[in-house]
Amino acid sequence: xxxxxxxxxxxxxxxxxxxxxxxxxxxxxALDENVTFEFHILEEESEESFVNQWFHKQKMxxxxxxxxxxxxxxxxxxxxxxxxxxxxxxxxxINGPVKKKLICCTCHGVNEVSDQTxxxxxxxxxxxxxxxxxxxxxxxxxxxxxxx
Amino acid sequence: xxQKSTLEVRVKSIxxxxxxxxxxxxxxxxxxxxxxxxxxxxxSTHLPKASGTLERSYSVFNLSEPGSIExxxxxxxPSTGGSEYWHHxxxxxxxxxxxxxxNHFPLSFQAKHHVFYAAGIGITPxxxxxxxxxxxNQSFELHYAAKSKEQCAFFDFLNQxxxxxxxxxxxxxxxxxxxxxKLLMDHRIGxxxxxxxxxxxxxxxxxxxxxxxxxxxxxHFERFASPVKKDALPFGITLKQSGxxxxxxxxRSLLDVLREIGIDVSYSCRVGGCGTCEVKVAEGEIDxxxxxxxxxxxxxxxxxxxxxxxxxxxxxxxL
Numbered sequence: 001x002x003x004x005x006x007x008x009x010x011x012x013x014x015x016x017x018x019x020x021x022x023x024x025x026x027x028x029x030a031l032d033e034n035v036t037f038e039f040h041i042l043e044e045e046s047e048e049s050f051v052n053q054w055f056h057k058q059k060m061x062x063x064x065x066x067x068x069x070x071x072x073x074x075x076x077x078x079x080x081x082x083x084x085x086x087x088x089x090x091x092x093x094i095n096g097p098v099k100k101k102l103i104c105c106t107c108h109g110v111n112e113v114s115d116q117t118x119x120x121x122x123x124x125x126x127x128x129x130x131x132x133x134x135x136x137x138x139x140x141x142x143x144x145x146x147x148x
Numbered sequence: 149x150x151q152k153s154t155l156e157v158r159v160k161s162i163x164x165x166x167x168x169x170x171x172x173x174x175x176x177x178x179x180x181x182x183x184x185x186x187x188x189x190x191x192s193t194h195l196p197k198a199s200g201t202l203e204r205s206y207s208v209f210n211l212s213e214p215g216s217i218e219x220x221x222x223x224x225x226p227s228t229g230g231s232e233y234w235h236h237x238x239x240x241x242x243x244x245x246x247x248x249x250x251n252h253f254p255l256s257f258q259a260k261h262h263v264f265y266a267a268g269i270g271i272t273p274x275x276x277x278x279x280x281x282x283x284x285n286q287s288f289e290l291h292y293a294a295k296s297k298e299q300c301a302f303f304d305f306l307n308q309x310x311x312x313x314x315x316x317x318x319x320x321x322x323x324x325x326x327x328x329x330k331l332l333m334d335h336r337i338g339x340x341x342x343x344x345x346x347x348x349x350x351x352x353x354x355x356x357x358x359x360x361x362x363x364x365x366x367x368h369f370e371r372f373a374s375p376v377k378k379d380a381l382p383f384g385i386t387l388k389q390s391g392x393x394x395x396x397x398x399x400r401s402l403l404d405v406l407r408e409i410g411i412d413v414s415y416s417c418r419v420g421g422c423g424t425c426e427v428k429v430a431e432g433e434i435d436x437x438x439x440x441x442x443x444x445x446x447x448x449x450x451x452x453x454x455x456x457x458x459x460x461x462x463x464x465x466x467l
Contacts, residue, residue, distance in 0.1 A: 007361055058337040060337060060360065061360045061361030062337055
């Protein structure tokens with residue numbers, strides 16, 4: 001879930017769907033507290049250049065919430081990072097299924113996982129535990145050897 | 149670790165930058181180069197006073213030939229000993245002991261833009277930072293407050309080396325301008341800001357940054373001296389291992405008292421900024437004066453920085 005971050009000068013909300021309810025409670029609070037905000041529903045991929053401009057003109061003190069399907073969140077997050085946002089100035093929430101890359105600690109092969117906690121490496125057959133050890137460089141999680 | 153070892157250096161030249169600021173160029177004795185350093189680094193200098201060795205830290209930079217280390221020292225009034233020694237007892241050709249360069253004030257490597265806010269001699273760490281960024285072709289700007297152009301060290305150098313990137317604010321004479329923390333409102337997303345100056349300036353800029361919504365990740369500062377403690381009180385400590393009880397008088401730090409009885413607590417900055425002298429607290433309440441621990445760590449009453457923080461009443465230390 002999202003958490004409302006106090007003390008920001010401006011909030012930016014974006015989602016890929018009109019019916020996304022994840023942001024409503026945050027918008028409500030921003031209205032109650034009289035915090036400036038901007039809200040965009042971005043349904044087309046072609047809106048990327050608009051998003052890029054929107055992010056680039058933001059000042060320090062802005063805070064971004066991204067809500068939507070996995071591909072959308074990843075795409076918007078990348079644009080935000082390029083503009084200068086870091087994990088300290090944004091939160092994101094994925095609606096629907098999440099595909100994660102899992103790196104096998106034995107053969108370094110890439111496996112695709114969703115919400116399983118244990119998988120067998122498709123490359124070398126090693127039994128792996130899906131950890132929360134995330135690599136920003138690889139955009140992947142580390143799969144540990146399962147200890148029985 | 150280089151922290152304990154020292155280097156011998158020769159004072160190659162002394163240049164008077166302003167009425168109160170002198171620049172010292174230090175060189176290696178053997179003709180080799182002194183170690184390189186990253187932007188924002190400092191050295192501790194060991195000054196042989198009659199009353200014992202005095203240790204003082206200064207930001208390092210190098211505007212001279214490669215392999216030198218330079219420091220700029222403002223004669224403080226009143227001086228606690230360091231600046232008075234540099235200004236009145238150090239001559240060209242003298243040999244002194246200094247530490248290897250250390251860095252408690254590094255540049256962010258994620259920033260899209262860097263903004264430096266300096267007041268007075270607070271310019272010194274930014275000299276090395278700007279040199280590093282300029283070499284890497286990264287985006288930065290400087291806002292620098294001084295009493296007047298005459299008292300603004302490195303004014304000409306900065307204007308010539310970084311044209312258009314330096315903004316000056318003089319509080320005396322004609323066209324007075326104040327360096328205002330409101331400037332923080334106008335920095336693009338991805339900016340990291342750095343403050344160096346008197347305690348009051350750092351307080352003002354840090355609280356403005358928080359008020360404008362800056363994450364703590366994006367603002368950085370370096371103090372010259374420990375924050376002013378107006379009403380420091382003596383407090384008692386008990387050492388858990390030996391059961392020994394000691395008093396820390398109002399005018400002394402816990403670090404000094406511990407080191408005096410032979411407990412080898414490591415330390416570095418002595419102003420509550422680096423975390424080296426952290427000691428574990430088993431019981432008791434602490435008044436924290438550091439700028440290193442997180443709020444959560446402070447509230448836990450389980451740890452303290454012995455150089456600046458103080459106990460309330462009696463404190464049981466895990467030592």
